[in-house]
Amino acid sequence: MKFRFQRKYLCIPYWLFLILFVIVPIFFIVFYAFTDGNGRFTWDAFVEFFTTNNKLNVLVQSLLFSTLNTILCLLIGYPISYLLANKKYNTKYVLVLLFVMPMWINFVLRTGATRDVLSWLGINGGTHPYVATMIGLVYNYLPFVILPLYTTMLKLDQSQIEAATDLGCNRIQVFTKSIIPQSIPGIVSAAQMVFMPTMSSYVIPETLSEGKIVLFGNSIYLGFANNQWNSSSFMAIIMLIIIGVSMLATRNFSEKDTGKGGTAW
């Protein structure tokens, strides 16, 4: 039988790439997390992580920062997205682009600028590390919230909103009973864009708190900088687990977002 070209063979290079640089490295992380410097199996990293107050504190602090940042971004970003997507208030796509534009300016440079301006205003990392870091986080992640929310809001079913009004909902009820439920997929994906990246962020807390606040990302970075492969690999696994859990928890919502297009025969 002669070899016959099939279109599905085109994904072979990508498959090889993914296996080599995505799947295999994850196995290496697992390997390093449960071995010592000589490659022998050990629980050391595991025991160290759960017995040192320092590392557990970092975990709790990161979770708190991530949660707070997600909530703040959603609170600020939700009305903006709603207004941007609502034809009554905005018909220009430029305005949306303006909100996204900061994302295209080097983020380390932006973070530095935020820090410099905040210290100029007297909120420097030395005296107000928490406030400064929080502002920096919200400032950086706000565009990531606006974009997915905006796309969901564009797809809001206007007739459902009208139906709700028709059935006797007042404005607040329309909002809570029709608009919010309809935008849940957007809220979920927006939260995903903020929560995990905040936990694993390094540059923002490092810069804005002048090194005073250590989040999970900083902790892993420190491990990397000091060649502590085993303990940082274990922390990476903790991150992976949290990511996995959050993915599972939000799976039902995001599936709706992608839309299950039945394959018509």
Add this chain to the structure above:
Amino acid sequence: MVKKIFAYSYIYLILLLMYVPIFVLIVFSFTNATYIGTWNGFSFDLYAKLFQSEEIMIALGNTVIIAIISAFVSTILGTLGAIGGFYSKKRSRAALETVNQIPVVNAEIVMALSLVVMFVFIGNVIFRGANLFSFWTLLAGHVVLSAPFVYLNVKPKLQQMDPSLYEAALDLGCSPSRALRQAVLPEIIPGVISGFMLAITLSLDDFIITAFTRGSGLLSGEGNIETLSTLVQAKIKKGPIPAEMRPLTTIIFIIVLLIVLFISLRRNRTVSRSALRRRKLRGRA
């Protein structure tokens, strides 16, 4: 009316706040002062300093080279992957998409670390203590970062496409590779381009992957490859943003603004080239 004013003031207030740090840097890029907040009169001195700074120019050059190369590699891999995946059986496509999703949802720092431990292991165990970190490891890191997004940008274009186009092209006499180029590619090219642009953006902006996977090479020669992100990070760790970097913000801002304007003002297509050509052919141009 009141509602409208309220809505607009909210939008513009947040917008303004978001741009404050950028505008401050831009404003103080036109005065020769060490710290922002001090105004020493209008001058372009800092712009001159920027272009004289070898350090910044090298970092800038590295950043652009890496962005373009990694975007090209990502686009080719991701596009071929998406096309191949689209025409694969349901199960293998689902597997590909799951793996493709890993770098998308995974924390960048976890990905970076996983690559580093793999390179360390291979260097130590297989190459007996060799240091593998170089431009190539950095490139691998950047492609891991952006290829999945290219895939995700191309995929919907394939789904929107008439599934018989490829077969129609074969039917009309194209070889398989020609059919892909002449029938499928034109349909997915918007996705390919937006994937390429996204890959460029991700690479330009990246700090973590670069910091983890870089080695010596490119314009940095013997030293570690320095990109804009790593250079700025190194500087701001020690103190405020160096004065000569402020003009950089202005330049980037202007470039981005031009792109945004270009996107929003994109004109409608006029008469196609082929129509013009045949009008000439028939002598009624």
Add this chain to the structure above:
Amino acid sequence: MENNYIIDLKNVSKIFDDETIAVDDFNLYVRKGEFVTFLGPSGCGKSTTLRMIAGFEFPSKGSILLNGKDISNVPPNKRPINMVFQRYALFPHLDVYENIAFGLRLKRIPVLKVDKQGNKVLEIDKKKIKELKSEYKLIQKNKHLDETEKTEKLNGLQSQIDYLKVTPVESYNYVKLSEKEIDSKVARALKIVDLEALEDRDISTLSGGQQQRVAIARAIVNEPEILLLDEPLGALDLKMRKEMQIELKEMHKKLGITFIYVTHDQEEALTMSDTIVVMKDGVIQQIGTPKKIYDEPKNAFVADFIGESNIYNGTIVGDKKVRFLDHNFNCEDEFQLNEKVDVVVRPEDVIITDKGGMIEGVIDNKIFKGVNYQYVIMIGKNELLLKSTKDYEVGSKVGLNIEPDGIHIMKKDFLVNIYTDAWIDKNNHVMIDDTPFDCDVTQLLAGSSLDEDGYLISQDKAHKYDLKDADVVAEIAKDKIDIIDDIESEEAQIVGSIVDSIYVGDHYRYIVRTENEEDFVLDSQYSYNLDDKVGLKVNKEDIKLRLKKEVSVYEI
């Protein structure tokens, strides 16, 4: 004898990777210039067959001959066949003109090589040698040819190769069509489909009907030997569809090329085709002219699928006499006496009268259809569909006559379900489709009985048999299977879904397919929908068993 078959499909089967049989032993030849339609319900294999002719699928078995040459494994781009796709598959990035010119731009025309003086250039034809060599290898590997024929062919080829190797011949350059040639060809195609004014338009600005025309123009501009059309009118509205049917037929006449058309619309098939191929489950049911298929359907499926029809169970009661609807009718077909048959009567072949007539019925339902009325008449407990211009009130008694040429008699598909891979389990149940059914195993040996341990004891008590794992053939008559609505209930022995239903006069005939793809054919009074999940029940005494091996094998 040389035939004028343009395409000839021989024993073609297509089995997909997941082992579904899409096309099963398909045999068909098409004459040059014929308009052939593949007709059948969705999933019957008609599109797969078309795709094999186009070259998008390759047959798992059998061969496809184009002008007598085997093209089974030739890729689609090398076949002189073009296709009009179901959803047109126009290239959205090209305008109307460029879409039509697409195939022409890929075409290469051989042009005789000449030197400056205008003399022919003679060269060794390397391409031809290569072709002959690969043909040589193919024949070498062919196991079906007999040895002498093989050596003869191989020797012939070898001498041809040897000759070409030393003899320079006229050679050709392959050149593109010039823009002028392309332009005139496209203009002609545009004229044929009546779209001259729209050549600069973007595809997305065209209506469905216009896109359809572009798709046809794009195919015919390449002057293919065969034009394939895969449900090309499916996406159009009714009026547009009717218009296009006529136009396609005209085009076929004008162009004189062979059309192979796929549709599930029987009316479309009847209006347009020279020959109709009715398919079901990958198998050809009938091949014939529209008239023949309509008037003389080969089985109940074809009759039901083509046009409206009344189908009844009948019995042959004499020479050219058939009994159905409690009346003996004269007919034109000859069958064996007492044979059970399916009788098909077209609604327009029943003549309605006020009184008298061969049979009498009561009008149950009446619908005004514009040109005529459509009546449903109850004759006893049988329904009869009838079309007439005469106006009768619902509830009135009428007489009905059917002429012999209006009665079409067909052999019954089958009367019993036969399961050849059944076996007996340790509880003396018969396993059909991995499900135990209570049965009477003593029928396997005349006069036998079961002892308390479940062993079969012969009549003279001398032999004892253990039937565990014995392979048997089980038969269940189709009127002995009951449908149980509640699939959870104890009574439902096996569960499946309804995959086929035909109304046969006073009852329905269903095919129930289980999860393991076993089919049960049964008759029922009650109406179910396709895909309904139902339970089936069979009484112990209604399962007929036959051992595959001698009973002595199981003696203990």
